[in-house]
Amino acid sequence: MKKRKNFIMKIEDNIETFNSLLKRQGFIWGPSPEIYGGLAGFYSYGPAGMALKNNILFLFRKELRALGFGEVECPTVMPEIVWEASGHLERFIDPVIKCKKCESIFRADKFLKEKLPNTMIDGLSFEEMEYLIKSNSIKCPECDLEFENIEDYNLMLKTKVGSGNTAYLRPETATTTYLLFNRLDQVLRRQYPLKVFQFGKAFRNEISPRQGVLRMRSFDQFELQFFISKEQEFNFEEFDSVKHTKLPLLDWKLQNKNIEIPNQIDLENAINEKILKKPAYAYCLYLSYYLVSKLGFPEEVLRYRQHSPNERAHYADDAWDLEIYTQQFGWVEICGIHDRTDYDLKRHGKFSNQNFEVRMNIDSNEKEVPQILEIAYGIDRIIYTLLETNFNVEKDRINLKLSDNVAPNQVAIFPLVKNKEKIRLLAKKIHNDLLQELIYSYYDESGSIGKRYRRQDELGTPYCITIDYDSLEDNTVTIRERDSMKQIRINISEILLIIKNGIQKKKE
Ligand SMILES: [Zn+2]
Known part of the structure; x- marks a missing residue:
């Protein structure tokens, strides 16, 4: 993760600049529909916001596939009985x-x-x-x-399906994933823990959403589930390789002492000191951090906060929130890690008359209803906090210091003059060649070079490349790095390598 000091100082006076950037550059628009005055709690993403979101999803999916997760997608509308069984009707x-x-x-x-x-x-x-x-x-x-x-x-949005069957828009993706349990048990070949995730819309009818994009009534969730045996929760193989990871854990007892930023603690120590109960749950905290660490949050803005026993959701035995510190809204939950026990499958088993008891250990004939550990990300909140914590105002320019792997554009291509056809053609060729290599290249020929640079700085584009008269003669271009604003001359054949490995490689 990137280390940065004084993050609290820099944005304070610039919140208005930041909020207008979100709209001006097409990250987030709303409340939607803007032309009709907007309905609180509903927002739209512009092209830059969608590109950022897709990059985050791509990274998450890639990492989770490597860890053996399968992905599912379920309907956003479910009949009343589902929410009766899940407890949402009574307790949400x-x-x-x-x-x-x-x-x-x-x-x-x-x-x-x-x-x-x-x-x-x-x-x-x-x-x-x-x-x-x-x-x-x-x-x-x-x-x-x-x-x-x-x-x-x-908080659930109620609707009618067909001729009048009451249904609800799902308030979380998790429950809809659990309804697939017996199917998943089969296709994932009973190799416990079963690891599954779902990305998609969820809906909450907030009474008066006031925190802008943080309290959407329609929002994106990315929720990971482990179906796991009781025995595995305490004897979890993967924990061994991550047990020395240090995380800033703020348990609810520390919160009562008004401590806001906790010390980093080793996960193994957290178990020994009974801050955490189960190694498999501790692994979930690690995993929630590992995925987020790929996105480029400054490390000092992050903490884990435990829910007090009264604050926990109705299904949770233990719950921690991964929070990011923001200027505009203070600490913001971007992920909840929940020990949901066997609550969900027991309830759905009972309401649907299905038997969800399975044999989870090959050495034993005993059957049990799986426990569930959940890592629930709010993607919109990740996007907002990532943008705010990477927003910088440097003298006369805005610099959005997004990581190369999430920035909406990885590189922008500028022909120096657009009415010189040969320069344009070369610039377009370079742009298209990069797209072929799956690099998110953006082509821009309008306005002065200075304006074009500023626009890309505001979008967080790590590199800009200018094609000029000399390029036609000697096959070289100027590449500019966003953060240092350094410009160097390179051969066209080197572009791909530099974008992939960073400009430092070239300087060495
Ligand atoms: Zn009144």
Whole structure:
């Protein structure tokens, strides 16, 4: 991972510049539909945002294939019984307070946090929050009337299928993956742990999403599942090779002491000190970090935060969030790692009258319902935090320091003058040859060279290549590196090598 100091200083005054960059360069647009005023919680990706997203997905898929994961894709709409079984119908709810007079509606916990900043709200029960509302006579900000009871508000988007069967848009991909369990057991040839992931849309009907792109009502998840035996959770082969990885683990007891940035701790020590219970779960923390480390986050913006027992989702025995520190929103969860136990398969087994007990150990005849360990990434949040933490303002230019492997364009090709046909043709040939080599090349012939450089700096393009009159004579071009702004003259035949290996190789 890249090391960078003073990341907190640099962006502070530039949030507006950053937000306008997201729109101007076509990363993220919204709320959508913009021309009709926008609906809160819905956003669109422009070409640069989609290219970045696809690069992240490509990297994740490549790594996971190497680790033996299979990918599935399920429908985004599922009948009511699925969500009854999963527990989402009953328990995927936010506490809300409604004003009897003006019908304003607020999320009770968020509202209380604002009104009572010195009180710990996370994990309080409905009754405890109601008590706080009454004892502090908290009132509707619109009409000064006192709030009464807290109500349940289910976050799932409800719909009708066909002639009126109630269904819901999925609030997570995970549950839809679990419904395939007996199929997966067969095609993955009962080699436990079964490793599966799913990428796709999920929907949450947030009451009043205010954190921009961080609280989308329609968003992309990338969720990994391990179906694993109880015995394997404690005796997990792959843990041995990663047990000395150090991660910044902030358990919930440390949070109660108001510690924000924890020390790095060895995963084996974390097990020994009972911060983590199971080696297989510790491996999931490692894996969640390993994939993210490929994307180029500065290391000091990252931490793992454990949920307090009250904060955990209804299915979780242990839960940690991988968080990134941002200027605009503070610590942002980009990934949740959940020990879901055998909760999901037991429930779906019961509701569907299927037997999900399987023989998981070849040396034993005993059957059991698999445990599930989950690594759930929010792709949109990865995109936002990656952009914000790599955003730099340097004197008179914006430099988006994205890694070569995720930048929307890996290289941009500029003919120095566009009305000189031979220069254009050579530039287009170089561009097309790079595309043939699966390099994401971008061709741009409009505006001054200075403007073209600035545009690519804002898109995070690591290299720009200029083709000029000399190129026609001696087959050389000028290549410019984004971060150092160094320009060197190279032979056209060297372009591919430099893009793949970095400009340093050439300098040596
Ligand atoms: Zn009111």
